[in-house]
């Protein structure tokens with residue numbers, strides 16, 4: 175494959191990209207636009223960007239909103255309750271058809287890497303087993319990491335610890351946790367220590383649902399970061415949500431950031447999910463309930479955006495479009511300056527790659543797998559503003575998705 179007239183992020187020139195055996199073999203600047211020959215692909219000045227990444231989604235619960243009942247309050251806690259009613263109806267066939275539909279939605283929107291949570295608070299572990307099987311089955315189409323996620327508590331749910339170990343033995347890629355939902359602060363702290371212990375025992379990544387509550391006293395992030403630091407695991411550890419940080423006292427937060435920076439852990443914020451689920455116990459003023467993305471980023475701490483849900487008991491919208499999540503996230507976190515827009519795509523691409531520990535095989539660089547999207551725009555700012563669909567998705571040198579740009583047939587133009 176040979177692409178001409180492509181733009182790359184943070185560069186103003188046009189580029190030629192050469193691909194052989196699924197790998198980028200040359201990336202060369204052009205002196206001007208080139209007439210594409212029959213065997214070349216003309217990018218037409220559009221942005222070639224590393225694939226979108228969905229670093230945090232609950233595929234086992236996707237497409238189950240309203241089954242058997244809707245989450246009327248819009249709280250995380252009612253979501254957990256409604257999901258608890260759906261869980262007994264899970265079967266391998268049910269999960270498979272919903273996950274495949276959702277993966278196709280993601281692939282159609284230029285996502286080539288996914289980290290999914292699989293609920294282990296279920297003695298059958300059917301969700302986890304099915305997600306691990308689908309991960310292996312579709313490994314040539316999409317990269318999937320499965321997090322063993324103890325939705326009802328690692329230590330508070332009966333047998334939670336044993337189910338977690340079983341999940342890791344089956345082959346989960348990462349250990350999860352939910353300290354703010356454990357019965358007591360002590361169990362929450364103990365669960366964080368246990369998560370790190372298990373990650374070391376089984377040599378896995380860590381991704382914890384950490385402090386997903388508007389409670390300024392929910393301080394499990396400091397425990398997770400400290401354990402990561404003391405065990406030199408930071409880059410392999412992710413704190414998801416951390417919405418309590420929105421409500422932390424600024425002085426505490428200032429002290430906390432020193433530890434976060436030293437620990438080198440990663441952060442995932444889910445802006446659409448959290449703006450919906452959080453602030454539900456407030457009247458007015460109503461907290462936004464999204465973690466301090468702008469401040470984390472400014473401090474040089476790695477942070478990325480995720481959807482979290484697609485039509486599930488927690489959130490009944492969602493469509494696999496990371497540009498939508500990015501748009502919401504930048505608004506909610508007030509990252510609306512020119513500099514923010516100029517590097518916005520990092521929040522759904524490069525930063526997510528670092529979170530997933532896939533940097534060695536991600537990015538438009540000679541020698542790396544030739545995977546990229548062609549986007550509607552020429553740089554981060556215009557792609558964000560256009561909110562266009564992904565035009566082309568290439569994975570390891572193969573076109574896996576291509577679409578015609580949307581076009582108005584009868585223009586309403588005036589003048």
Ligand code: 17E
Nearest residue numbers: 232383386447482483488
């Ligand atoms: N489970 C949870 O604890 N938090 C969430 N945001 C979702 C599931 C979607």
Ligand code: FE2
Nearest residue numbers: 230232383482
């Ligand atoms: Fe989540």
